[in-house]
Amino acid sequence: MRHEALTPGVDGDDELIACTICDALHRVAPMPHGGRMRCVQCGTVLLRNDIRALDAILASAAAMAILVISAVFFPFLRISASGFSSSAKLTDTARAFAEGLTAPLGVALILVIVVVPVVRAVALFYALLPIRLGGRPARGARKAFRLACELRPWSMAEIFIVGVAVALVKVGGMATVSFGPAFWELTLVVLIVVLESYSFCEKTLWRIIDQKSRS
């Protein structure tokens, strides 16, 4: 019922869009549902007409926030060797950098693994949920979505999980490793990030926000 989201009309028949990669000028044409419009010069996807993408983004944002926050409170790995054992929580990894030159790295680590993913998820929710529910965007929706776009490259929870896998191989020979709930939660995050990156079309979302705040 909200499939009309991408049909031109708000800007009249003369709505233009410039490719963000090569600057080629295009006239926005009506697209079939599920269709996409590509740049004639460089092939970049300019717009997608798939309202399900909004669902995928909101779902992944919610899951991301829940998983990352709860991963902070549970231990994610536990090792034991020759009578000694130790377990680590996400916050311990930042504390490992507490001394000397590497101290700022601890702060940066918590930022890119926990704070940025959660802030991004909240911003996406704030900007897009009212639209998904069929209403007008909330006040400051553009600011929130701009923040989510700017933070995107700095959200690194999924890279952290690959780091965990590498670390496990490094200690694998010396100690016994067992996984905590936070480990599996963060593994899910990797799948969610893949899902989100597939549905996230910045230009399409901006256009929807723009149209909905004027309608």
Added chain:
Amino acid sequence: MAHHRSEIPVLTAAEAGLVGCRHCGRVSAPGTSPCPRCGFELHSRRPESLQKVWAWLFAGLVCYIPANLYPMLETRFLGTTTGSTIVGGVVDLAHHGAYFVAAVVFIASVMIPVAKFLVLGYLAWSIQNRVALSRHRRTQLYEAVEFIGRWSMIDVFVVAILAALVNLGIVMGFNPGAAAFFFALSVACTMVSALSLDPRLLWDMAEGTDPE
């Protein structure tokens, strides 16, 4: 497929006397800023794009030197502490027979950063000089660099996890080395460098000077 596309003469927003937004694609009249749709600063071509690319790239390169000279990870084992550099860690992994993981770390910490320096430098240089690679190929390089750069952080995370997890008193433990700091800084600098590059500059070259 892409090469047939380049045959079509295409009008760009700049040629039409308009300004296309780098973030949302909205087309505005010149002089408009910020973009009425997304609120980002609006420029036909990002000003000083190349200077920023070179400056951040150089900063990243400078940080990459101590990142390779200092130890990345210090290992305590029964009272003795040994440090290993990035490349040393890869060699250790390979010695223990973990060839796949050694390859992952080598690709993330050595190949990707070095390839990023070369590709970003090449792209920035190509904007001012005639080059053999087509605009399509260079756009693919740009997208690859922008996508893959963050993954270099893997080794920093590995160090953090090891230091936090493996702390069995005097028996065994890991400490992060100074290289972790410089390496993370180097990755961040090259990420900003890639984000500073305005890909539209790659396409501004007149059709005649573009080979293929």
